Amino acid sequence: MVRVSVVCCLKLLLLLALGGSGGAGVPAYVDAPGGALWINVLHETLKHGLAPKSWTDYLHLTVGGTLSNAGVSGQAFRQGPQVSNVNQLEIVTGRGDVVTCSPEENSDLFYGALGGLGQFGIITRARIALEPAPKMVRWIRVLYSDFASFTEDQEALISAEETFDYIEGFVIINRTGILNNWRTSFKPQDPVQASHFQSDGKVLYCLEMTKNFDPDEADIMEQEVGVLLSRLRYIQSTLFHTDVTYLEFLDRVHSSELKLRAQGLWEVPHPWLNLLIPRSTIHRFAREVFGKILKDSNNGPILLYPVNRSKWDNRTSVVIPEEEIFYLVGFLSSAPSASGHGSVEHAVSLNDKIVDFCDKAGVGMKQYLAPYTTQQQWKAHFGARWETFERRKHMYDPLAILAPGQRIFPKASLPMSS
Numbered sequence: 275m276v277r278v279s280v281v282c283c284l285k286l287l288l289l290l291a292l293g294g295s296g297g298a299g300v301p302a303y304v305d306a307p308g309g310a311l312w313i314n315v316l317h318e319t320l321k322h323g324l325a326p327k328s329w330t331d332y333l334h335l336t337v338g339g340t341l342s343n344a345g346v347s348g349q350a351f352r353q354g355p356q357v358s359n360v361n362q363l364e365i366v367t368g369r370g371d372v373v374t375c376s377p378e379e380n381s382d383l384f385y386g387a388l389g390g391l392g393q394f395g396i397i398t399r400a401r402i403a404l405e406p407a408p409k410m411v412r413w414i415r416v417l418y419s420d421f422a423s424f425t426e427d428q429e430a431l432i433s434a435e436e437t438f439d440y441i442e443g444f445v446i447i448n449r450t451g452i453l454n455n456w457r458t459s460f461k462p463q464d465p466v467q468a469s470h471f472q473s474d475g476k477v478l479y480c481l482e483m484t485k486n487f488d489p490d491e492a493d494i495m496e497q498e499v500g501v502l503l504s505r506l507r508y509i510q511s512t513l514f515h516t517d518v519t520y521l522e523f524l525d526r527v528h529s530s531e532l533k534l535r536a537q538g539l540w541e542v543p544h545p546w547l548n549l550l551i552p553r554s555t556i557h558r559f560a561r562e563v564f565g566k567i568l569k570d571s572n573n574g575p576i577l578l579y580p581v582n583r584s585k586w587d588n589r590t591s592v593v594i595p596e597e598e599i600f601y602l603v604g605f606l607s608s609a610p611s612a613s614g615h616g617s618v619e620h621a622v623s624l625n626d627k628i629v630d631f632c633d634k635a636g637v638g639m640k641q642y643l644a645p646y647t648t649q650q651q652w653k654a655h656f657g658a659r660w661e662t663f664e665r666r667k668h669m670y671d672p673l674a675i676l677a678p679g680q681r682i683f684p685k686a687s688l689p690m691s692s
């Protein structure tokens with residue numbers, strides 16, 4: 275066992291213990307404090323040539339915070355969300371008990387706390403599964419103008435045995451003729467052709483993927499990537515790629531954060547909407563939302579990528595659609611101005627229209643990071659899982675003292691049961 279220290283978000287020196295070796299069949303793990311930022315967990319594990327397997331797009335978030343939701347990014351299609359990559363938790367329950375739990379020990383609390391929105395206890399330590407850390411990453415973007423080809427290629431890639439290590443995608447709507455500079459910092463493979471490429475007011479879909487590699491074996495990676503790309507139907511002149519270190523890739527959103535902060539555009543309201551949409555209705559959803567409701571994507575990225583339900587453990591508290599393949603669709607809007615197109619009101623009214631459409635058209639959508647404000651809404655959100663969620667609340671936090679801000683369990687409505 276190696277012990278190393280990590281500076282956590284509170285700038286306190288905390289202990290982070292590494293176990294296992296990562297090799298020869300001994301699964302490696304790290305014991306991280308619940309309040310540690312993922313970026314610091316990464317820095318510490320990289321010193322040992324190891325890294326967690328599943329991520330969020332942004333790493334300056336806490337371990338306990340993302341595990342209380344799900345933790346989803348482009349690795350989830352293969353590794354599952356972050357909640358599928360935890361071996362053990364230490365939790366201080368609402369009763370004040372300090373409980374160590376895992377799939378074998380106090381499993382009801384373990385699964386309840388994963389995606390549990392902080393309702394049953396405070397996660398004070400998490401044992402996170404590790405793998406040997408990749409050294410370099412080939413980071414690729416290609417564009418599609420046809421939604422069906424885009425999603426068919428995404429689905430083929432997440433289902434394939436041999437595939438990329440990270441698969442995401444985003445939607446670019448350019449009906450008003452202004453477009454985010456989507457390819458900043460990317461090297462086009464064919465700069466001449468690429469400079470002629472423009473979207474002409476169409477909706478475009480960007481497929482984003484990575485392949486990890488060791489620089490000593492770059493030629494093998496080139497070959498594998500070539501084969502994978504040859505099966506895809508993107509617009510040929512739009513292939514962009516760049517090679518970066520694993521750390522640079524994982525911490526990519528922080529680089530954007532620094533640029534936005536310098537422009538005063540980070541500390542602004544972010545009326546985000548994150549939806550999980552079943553595969554069977556994603557085309558109807560896209561036609562309505564990208565074809566009619568939204569006029570542009572200038573207020574922030576719109577993520578769209580599929581995952582496989584089999585990588586999500588249904589004993590956790592995470593709520594997902596009832597279908598084998600579902601899409602994560604994230605409308606990550608910024609609202610930098612007080613009125614007009616860049617205002618909170620504008621973004622919220624578009625979000626409302628999208629949610630309204632989903633409800634009326636029976637899309638089978640579930641919200642991720644749901645902002646519900648009444649117990650009735652939460653009951654509808656949890657559906658058949660509500661009974662279990664409520665039972666766990668009575669069991670682990672009978673006085674409903676934890677995370678009241680989620681507005682799931684009002685303090686007064688709970689009887690003093692024990």
Ligand SMILES: Cc1cc2nc3c(=O)[nH]c(=O)nc-3n(C[C@H](O)[C@H](O)[C@H](O)COP(=O)(O)OP(=O)(O)OC[C@H]3O[C@@H](n4cnc5c(N)ncnc54)[C@H](O)[C@@H]3O)c2cc1C
Nearest residue numbers: 308330331332336338339340342345346391392396397677
């Ligand atoms: C810029 C940005 C990018 C993001 N990108 C992604 C992404 O790519 N994928 C993704 O899945 N999510 C993403 N998220 C959402 C993120 O997973 C949640 O916001 C999560 O709550 C963040 O953790 P935090 O440390 O900021 O939590 P906080 O905001 O501090 O807490 C939020 C809630 O989580 C619960 N909680 C927090 N810590 C604990 C704990 N130790 N024990 C129990 N409950 C706790 C509580 O209910 C609390 O009210 C992103 C968020 C931001 C701000």
Ligand SMILES: *[C@@H]1O[C@H](CO)[C@@H](O)[C@H](O)[C@H]1NC(C)=O
Nearest residue numbers: 432433582583584585598599
């Ligand atoms: C989803 O995962 C399961 C289990 O690995 C697999 O059998 C199934 O084929 C996958 N579905 C798709 C559409 O890839």
Ligand SMILES: *[C@@H]1O[C@H](CO)[C@@H](O)[C@H](O)[C@H]1NC(C)=O
Nearest residue numbers: 448451452453472473474475
């Ligand atoms: C967006 O559309 C306008 C015309 O509608 C076009 O001039 C512009 O080049 C497009 N932007 C990109 C990057 O395709």
Ligand SMILES: *[C@@H]1O[C@H](CO)[C@@H](O)[C@H](O)[C@H]1NC(C)=O
Nearest residue numbers: 586587588589590658659662
């Ligand atoms: C979880 O999935 C298993 C197998 O698919 C199923 O038998 C079980 O009923 C599910 N449990 C819940 C709580 O949905």
